[in-house]
Amino acid sequence: MDWISPRALTRLGMLNMNRRNVDYISRYNERTSYPMVDNKLKTKLVVAEYGVKTPKLLQVVRQQHEIPHFRDMAEDLTGFAIKPAKGSGGKGITVITGRDEDEFVKASGMRVPAAFLERHLSNILAGLYSLAGTPDVAIVESLVQSVPGLAKYSFQGVPDIRIIIFQGYPVMAMLRLATKASDGKANLHQGAVGVGLDIGTGQSLNSVQFNRPITLHPDTGLALENINIADWEEMLTMASRCYEATGLGYMGVDLVVDANEGPLLLELNARPGLAIQMANGRGLLPRLNAIENLKKHHFTPEARARYAMEIFASRR
Amino acid sequence: MTARSRIPFFAAIVLLIVAGISIATWRHIELGIPWLTGEQQPVWMVEARINFEANGEPVLASLNIPEQSPGFRILSEQAASPGYGFSVVDKSGSRRAEWSKRNVLGEQTLYFKAQFIPDPNANRDRPRRAPKPIAIFWEEPQATAVREILQQAEERSSTPESMTRELIRLMQPEDDQAQNTTLLVAGTNYLDLLVRMLNHAGIPARTADGLKLEDARRRQALTPYLQIYNNEEWLTFDPRTAEQGLPENILLWRQGAESLLDVVGGDGSNVSFSILRQTIPALQLAAMQSEKNGLGFLSLYQLPIEEQSMFRMLLLLPLGALMVAFMRIVIGIRTSGTFMPVLIAVAFVQTTLVPGLIAFTSVVAIGLLMRGYLSSLNLLLVSRISALIILVIFITAGLSIAGYHMGFNTGMTVTFFPMVIIAWTIERMSILWEEEGAHEVLVQGAGSLFVAVCAFLVMDAPLSRHLTFNFPELHFVVLGLILLMGQYTGYKLSELRRFTPMKVYD
Numbered sequence: 001m002d003w004i005s006p007r008a009l010t011r012l013g014m015l016n017m018n019r020r021n022v023d024y025i026s027r028y029n030e031r032t033s034y035p036m037v038d039n040k041l042k043t044k045l046v047v048a049e050y051g052v053k054t055p056k057l058l059q060v061v062r063q064q065h066e067i068p069h070f071r072d073m074a075e076d077l078t079g080f081a082i083k084p085a086k087g088s089g090g091k092g093i094t095v096i097t098g099r100d101e102d103e104f105v106k107a108s109g110m111r112v113p114a115a116f117l118e119r120h121l122s123n124i125l126a127g128l129y130s131l132a133g134t135p136d137v138a139i140v141e142s143l144v145q146s147v148p149g150l151a152k153y154s155f156q157g158v159p160d161i162r163i164i165i166f167q168g169y170p171v172m173a174m175l176r177l178a179t180k181a182s183d184g185k186a187n188l189h190q191g192a193v194g195v196g197l198d199i200g201t202g203q204s205l206n207s208v209q210f211n212r213p214i215t216l217h218p219d220t221g222l223a224l225e226n227i228n229i230a231d232w233e234e235m236l237t238m239a240s241r242c243y244e245a246t247g248l249g250y251m252g253v254d255l256v257v258d259a260n261e262g263p264l265l266l267e268l269n270a271r272p273g274l275a276i277q278m279a280n281g282r283g284l285l286p287r288l289n290a291i292e293n294l295k296k297h298h299f300t301p302e303a304r305a306r307y308a309m310e311i312f313a314s315r316r
Numbered sequence: 317m318t319a320r321s322r323i324p325f326f327a328a329i330v331l332l333i334v335a336g337i338s339i340a341t342w343r344h345i346e347l348g349i350p351w352l353t354g355e356q357q358p359v360w361m362v363e364a365r366i367n368f369e370a371n372g373e374p375v376l377a378s379l380n381i382p383e384q385s386p387g388f389r390i391l392s393e394q395a396a397s398p399g400y401g402f403s404v405v406d407k408s409g410s411r412r413a414e415w416s417k418r419n420v421l422g423e424q425t426l427y428f429k430a431q432f433i434p435d436p437n438a439n440r441d442r443p444r445r446a447p448k449p450i451a452i453f454w455e456e457p458q459a460t461a462v463r464e465i466l467q468q469a470e471e472r473s474s475t476p477e478s479m480t481r482e483l484i485r486l487m488q489p490e491d492d493q494a495q496n497t498t499l500l501v502a503g504t505n506y507l508d509l510l511v512r513m514l515n516h517a518g519i520p521a522r523t524a525d526g527l528k529l530e531d532a533r534r535r536q537a538l539t540p541y542l543q544i545y546n547n548e549e550w551l552t553f554d555p556r557t558a559e560q561g562l563p564e565n566i567l568l569w570r571q572g573a574e575s576l577l578d579v580v581g582g583d584g585s586n587v588s589f590s591i592l593r594q595t596i597p598a599l600q601l602a603a604m605q606s607e608k609n610g611l612g613f614l615s616l617y618q619l620p621i622e623e624q625s626m627f628r629m630l631l632l633l634p635l636g637a638l639m640v641a642f643m644r645i646v647i648g649i650r651t652s653g654t655f656m657p658v659l660i661a662v663a664f665v666q667t668t669l670v671p672g673l674i675a676f677t678s679v680v681a682i683g684l685l686m687r688g689y690l691s692s693l694n695l696l697l698v699s700r701i702s703a704l705i706i707l708v709i710f711i712t713a714g715l716s717i718a719g720y721h722m723g724f725n726t727g728m729t730v731t732f733f734p735m736v737i738i739a740w741t742i743e744r745m746s747i748l749w750e751e752e753g754a755h756e757v758l759v760q761g762a763g764s765l766f767v768a769v770c771a772f773l774v775m776d777a778p779l780s781r782h783l784t785f786n787f788p789e790l791h792f793v794v795l796g797l798i799l800l801m802g803q804y805t806g807y808k809l810s811e812l813r814r815f816t817p818m819k820v821y822d
Contacts (some may be wrong), residue, residue, distance in 0.1 A: 004806050004816045012818055018645060019805035091751060190752070211817055281821040316386045 013283030028167065028249025029270050031149065036246050037268040041139050043087040047265055050245040052238055054265045059296035071114055079143030080308060082120060084129040086136045087291055092129030097143065101162050107156055107184055117242045145259040153177050153227065156184035161235065164199040164235040164272055164284065170236045170241035170308045171287040173197040174231060175204065175227060180219045188275040195224050196280030200313020202232030202236045206281040209287045233305060240301035242268060287312055329796045336792030345785065350598040352651060353782040357433065359391060360529050361592040362567065364428045366577060368585035370420035375581040377426060383439040385568045391431040405647045410572060411424065424582065430568060433601065447520040447545050451513045458606050466517050476519045476546045483513060484558035507540050507555050516785040524552065525570040531593035539571055599786065616788065629662065631784040635795045636661050636771040645707040645801045648810030651764040652744050659737050661771035665734040669772060675715065676733060682711050682743035691746065
């Protein structure tokens with residue numbers, strides 16, 4: 001067994017679970033704002049007012065009897081994603097990337113009939129994937145076409161970018177790449193690769209999988225050290241904007257870069273995980289303290305993003 | 317919470333913990349509830365036996381019984397005397413046991429039993445109204461002798477106590493004053509004489525009868541003692557040695573009252589005492605005491621036995637909750653369902669550990685297999701759980717019957733497990749299996765069982781059972797600790813392992 005001493009963790013400024021819950025989530029996140037981020041449909045509607053783009057909403061299925069309409073709508077679509085509005089951790093998301101005559105082709109290449117998707121919709125409505133098993137609605141979104149520059153790093157799935165926003169300031173970011181182990185999902189605890197991103201430039205820093213440092217993607221074999229995210233400042237500004245939209249002081253913002261639409265918001269998370277610190281190789285606490293100790297806050301998302309890029313840039 | 321608002325919070329926690337411990341200590345001292353189990357306390361059982369010859373008339377026998385013996389508390393009293401009416405009456409400040417019967421003839425024996433607990437602080441005799449010395453008249457030639465002796469005693473003393481001591485010494489035959497003493501002592505009761513002389517000197521005095529407590533003694537008689545009032549309380553002297561104070565093993569059976577035993581309608585009455593030293597569990601003693609003591613309302617002893625045993629169980633739950641809080645917040649063990657381990661631990665308390673573990677794991681394992689089939693049926697959540705509850709009941713019934721036929725009574729213990737909780741556990745494990753894989757199920761399942769076993773070990777310890785039930789106020793301390801843990805923002809033990817790769821950046 002290998003252990004790290006608590007003193008070393010304090011030196012590194014590592015934020016831990018208890019502290020995150022007591023000092024950040026329960027202090028800065030209003031309980032009333034939770035439904036806004038726990039429900040993807042509400043998130044979409046709220047952030048739209050603040051100019052944050054999300055994947056195009058094609059259809060909302062609210063009742064079991066509306067399921068037949070789905071078949072009409074999906075008639076002439078080639079790619080789309082079905083998501084439970086209240087799902088968490090990517091559960092219940094089915095991505096259809098193409099058609100093969102009457103059958104739909106899933107991201108994994110499996111062919112499924114329309115009846116399969118209808119049953120999936122029915123399960124979503126029954127609350128199979130929702131947080132507390134409560135009844136849910138299903139949303140159908142247009143498929144995100146990841147920019148090729150990023151897509152090549154990921155094994156299946158769309159790479160997404162997680163940015164921690166604290167009081168409206170981006171404090172840490174990472175790129176999440178799906179792997180074979182994570183089954184095309186971008187969740188770190190399921191085996192996705194986390195690549196820390198320099199807040200100053202959008203350049204990749206360290207990479208981890210299953211909490212262990214790596215240098216190559218385990219499936220695609222590509223080196224992970226020289227990834228560069230385009231339009232970095234725009235993405236940070238967009239993430240900062242979600243603070244105004246939701247009022248959540250401590251949250252995780254998940255973004256994707258669409259080849260046609262540019263950066264899109266995938267979802268918000270009121271309880272973002274701690275693994276981002278390992279991907280970055282540094283703790284969150286010094287940055288959170290820096291923001292907490294700010295005498296004067298910046299009012300616009302643009303100013304906040306620029307300020308964060310200045311003070312949180314890594315000096316290599 | 318801001319730094320400012322933490323001070324009242326911690327103050328409240330300190331208050332809770334201090335309150336819990338101090339109430340417990342107070343009750344320990346006042347009610348004598350022992351801290352540890354199995355503590356024994358000595359109790360003196362004294363039996364007074366009255367004998368007399370009845371002469372065919374209505375009989376009234378009246379025995380003085382102790383009310384407030386210095387250094388002892390009365391635990392119980394009881395009279396045994398077939399055919400007699402019995403009552404305890406208070407007569408002018410002294411308690412008397414009275415037996416009565418019409419038409420009695422021949423040899424009669426009456427018994428009075430009482431249990432006494434030694435307690436050095438009990439019943440110091442402080443009368444509310446100061447007693448006054450009784451006026452005594454002497455005839456010559458005693459009057460002169462008394463005056464002389466008292467004068468000598470007074471010259472050598474300063475307080476009522478020293479005066480008494482000096483007087484007793486002067487009254488001893490070997491003293492120089494042999495002449496005066498002999499004159500006085502001749503023909504009168506020595507102790508009565510002392511009392512009269514002291515009263516004459518202005519010191520209220522009286523006699524008392526003490527019983528020497530020694531284990532397994534029969535036919536003991538009372539020893540007379542002298543008591544004087546020093547303007548504060550009654551003090552006891554040994555009239556033979558002038559020693560002040562009462563030896564620890566002397567129980568004052570009679571104080572102040574006129575007579576020890578009065579029998580109307582009988583002749584040749586006498587009273588003798590038998591003494592037995594018993595030990596009873598200190599806890600039982602405290603329970604008996606609490607009925608009389610004003611503090612008793614704070615304890616659970618007065619509830620009906622059935623409710624008491626329910627509370628015994630309920631009051632263990634906070635310990636389990638404390639354990640879960642500690643394991644999750646400080647150690648960082650993942651469990652399936654926050655308090656599922658506590659409920660399982662409660663079931664373990666009833667089934668005992670090993671049979672409980674076997675029963676639980678087999679029910680959950682069989683349930684998981686069946687749940688696999690249910691998930692292929694594509695049911696709605698509520699009906700799936702409902703179906704699972706019924707299946708769990710079938711499984712437990714099946715295990716009980718199978719266990720019984722195979723001769724294991726332990727099979728029957730599965731019924732102690734909360735069915736609904738087991739059904740939810742199975743459901744959660746099954747979803748976990750589908751979503752995160754078997755590894756996570758094993759981790760969380762083992763974590764839950766580990767926490768359950770830890771909670772069980774804490775809850776099943778005789779000491780914690782004893783403390784939680786007999787000192788319910790200690791739960792303030794548990795509450796305080798749980799609240800305190802709610803503010804713990806340090807690293808969990810598991811995080812020290814999880815963040816190990818960070819070593820390279822240090």
